[in-house]
Amino acid sequence: MTGWVVVAGLGPGNDALVTPEVTAILAEATDIVGYIPYVARVAQRPGLTLHASDNRVEIDRSRHALEMAAEGKRVVVVSSGDPGVFAMAAAVFEAVEAGPAHWRSLDIRVLPGITAMLAAAARAGAPLGHDFCAINLSDNLKPWALIERRLRLAAEADFAMAFYNPRSKSRPEGFERTLDILRDACGDSRPVIFARAVSTPDEAIRVVPLPDATADMADMRTMVIVGSSQTRIIERDGPPIVYTPRSVPV
């Protein structure tokens, strides 16, 4: 049996957002590796072994997947959203680069998924309809000074911005500082979208002007999107539509 590793994106939570490509590869796997809540989304069946692990062990998990593939197993590393956006694909390749040479000749593929910012944007309208950036606000793996510099340059570039991991229990002050920087750099006109647990039964969408945004509007299940200076709000009965037009006047 020839082993392989596929890093697959399960999308934001609802099975209707899992691509048929990912569903098909899950059916071929002998082993599933991933963070506990994502592995829990894969149905048990004879011949399939589930290896669920805790958060923050991404490199151990990646090595385990590569070792099993080298032994001939067909391993799917499951990720929420898209595996290439602040998720498991980079961790697997870090493990490959640091690992034994023979891991480089393994069959390793990445299958894309619906990443949280696309699902959140779709619910709000089309806030990412023009140029935008995506920033991981967690400072576990990078210095806060770099996050701050990117926020200021992104504001100067007038990008719409999508923020992953805005807030955790261990560092609640980071997102507060983010909002302060944005208020300083962008002025008052931009809308902020808080999109919690999109596509799940816990989904909640809230749109507020930047001056009214507070850190407690986000938790670890929230995706935050901030409009550009061109972003528009269409008021109507029910939630407003937030969108960024395709054109910028000369």
Add this chain to the structure above:
Amino acid sequence: MTGWVVVAGLGPGNDALVTPEVTAILAEATDIVGYIPYVARVAQRPGLTLHASDNRVEIDRSRHALEMAAEGKRVVVVSSGDPGVFAMAAAVFEAVEAGPAHWRSLDIRVLPGITAMLAAAARAGAPLGHDFCAINLSDNLKPWALIERRLRLAAEADFAMAFYNPRSKSRPEGFERTLDILRDACGDSRPVIFARAVSTPDEAIRVVPLPDATADMADMRTMVIVGSSQTRIIERDGPPIVYTPRSVPV
């Protein structure tokens, strides 16, 4: 019959990348609206009318969709990739905002899809594994000076960059200028990924160092991704793996 408009993303080309949510809504539609090659991806069936239109008539097409929904039709506006990223969702909301007040009370939804940069990134490895930006290089709808400013600020922020619409017959010089700006702003170390027609039979992936990148490596079916200063290349037999690690050293 209560009409609605759904703006749905068909992904980059392969039907295995169309979400079940989108497949289900296509089965409920009475009318499909979109650019000719995207409408051609929807199977004909009794009770379904296909309205294919040419490029660059996005607002007319959006108005047509909204008018039909107001008459009670179930209309799906099809987009390639994700409808919210340089695609039809923003055009539909522009039409809503400029249109009659009663369009605001229509049931309008956006269903996300796999956008080209995620499919391209997955094929190359994980070049968007850390903070990144997405820029539409077409200057049809915005001044070139704004594109240039965004490129320079994105380089200064050390984002990986994904470029949509890098090159067209009508303005072949734009992408050449983009490469010149990047060489000036980023130095020589960054890899450039040219990902053509990802997930289709015409797929071709090419990775070159920034100094060797030339404008003729891209056409209108090519997605271009430029790494950050941290982006790594793993050489091996076959195409190299390009990925951006999750961490930035302090």
